[in-house]
Amino acid sequence: MLTYRRMAAISALFYRVCGISFQGRGRYCGCYAHGMEILWPDQRQRCRQMIASIRNEARLCARYTGRPVLSGRVLAAMEEIPRHYFVPRSLYMSAYDNAALPVGCGQTISQPFIVALMTDLLDLDGTERVLEIGTGTGYQTAILSRLAAEVYSVEYLPGLLEQARRRLAGLDCDNVRLKQGNGWRGWPAHAPYDAIIVTAAPERVPPDLLEQLGRGGRLVVPVGPTGHTQQLLRIERQADGSIRQRDVLPVVFVPLVDD
Numbered sequence: 001m002l003t004y005r006r007m008a009a010i011s012a013l014f015y016r017v018c019g020i021s022f023q024g025r026g027r028y029c030g031c032y033a034h035g036m037e038i039l040w041p042d043q044r045q046r047c048r049q050m051i052a053s054i055r056n057e058a059r060l061c062a063r064y065t066g067r068p069v070l071s072g073r074v075l076a077a078m079e080e081i082p083r084h085y086f087v088p089r090s091l092y093m094s095a096y097d098n099a100a101l102p103v104g105c106g107q108t109i110s111q112p113f114i115v116a117l118m119t120d121l122l123d124l125d126g127t128e129r130v131l132e133i134g135t136g137t138g139y140q141t142a143i144l145s146r147l148a149a150e151v152y153s154v155e156y157l158p159g160l161l162e163q164a165r166r167r168l169a170g171l172d173c174d175n176v177r178l179k180q181g182n183g184w185r186g187w188p189a190h191a192p193y194d195a196i197i198v199t200a201a202p203e204r205v206p207p208d209l210l211e212q213l214g215r216g217g218r219l220v221v222p223v224g225p226t227g228h229t230q231q232l233l234r235i236e237r238q239a240d241g242s243i244r245q246r247d248v249l250p251v252v253f254v255p256l257v258d259d
């Protein structure tokens with residue numbers, strides 16, 4: 001299969017052989033081949049600027065988050081995963097802005113700083129089994145797949161899920177399993193999880209997710225009323241089974257729907 005990685009390798013080789021260099025600012029360098037967009041040098045530059053902006057925002061919010069410097073592994077994964085691959089083609093030029101963007105169906109792709117912070121708060125070392133609630137475009141899922149051993153992700157909207165499935169296959173995210181369903185219930189078949197991340201906001205912490213969190217596990221979830229600021233929480237299940245919770249940062253997410 002002609003995956004994204006192979007296409008990117010072929011295009012990089014092509015540049016080197018032809019001695020082509022794209023330095024122009026604001027130039028549109030998108031390309032579409034076999035349903036996969038290639039990361040042009042101009043976009044690499046934008047991606048590096050996005051990482052710089054994330055580092056800066058992490059420093060500015062450190063008073064709340066307690067994390068002035070985010071993990072190098074997390075930032076490297078964010079530099080590797082092409083965000084423009086996950087946004088509508090009309091938003092390519094904004095794909096590396098440090099901002100949330102609309103992706104259709106009334107949903108958004110989260111702001112890169114928030115993606116980096118939430119991932120950082122999971123403290124992944126590469127051995128974990130992770131549950132994600134709210135696959136959306138699959139961008140956060142792709143980042144998790146580079147940082148954990150296994151990723152299970154649940155999405156409510158079937159249309160978004162199928163698009164995410166195609167994108168994740170194109171990026172060789174072979175350690176990801178997706179399912180359509182209501183994330184309030186988690187994915188009990190693969191519990192317990194070492195880490196759980198929720199990328200839509202419930203009004204209270206879903207009890208099933210707490211139940212599926214293993215000992216020593218971390219749950220990162222924005223909790224609060226729809227249409228208002230929510231509080232990003234980091235919850236840890238201690239070795240003795242008790243729960244420790246702390247507020248991290250005020251945030252705004254789309255609601256975690258229930259049926």
Ligand code: SAH
Nearest residue numbers: 134136137139140156182183199200256257
């Ligand atoms: N992490 C995503 C952004 C998620 S936006 C990304 O990187 O693109 C929030 C997502 O949560 C939306 O796709 C929405 O459909 C989904 N969602 C909302 N309620 C849900 C629920 N109860 N179960 C599963 N997914 C849900």
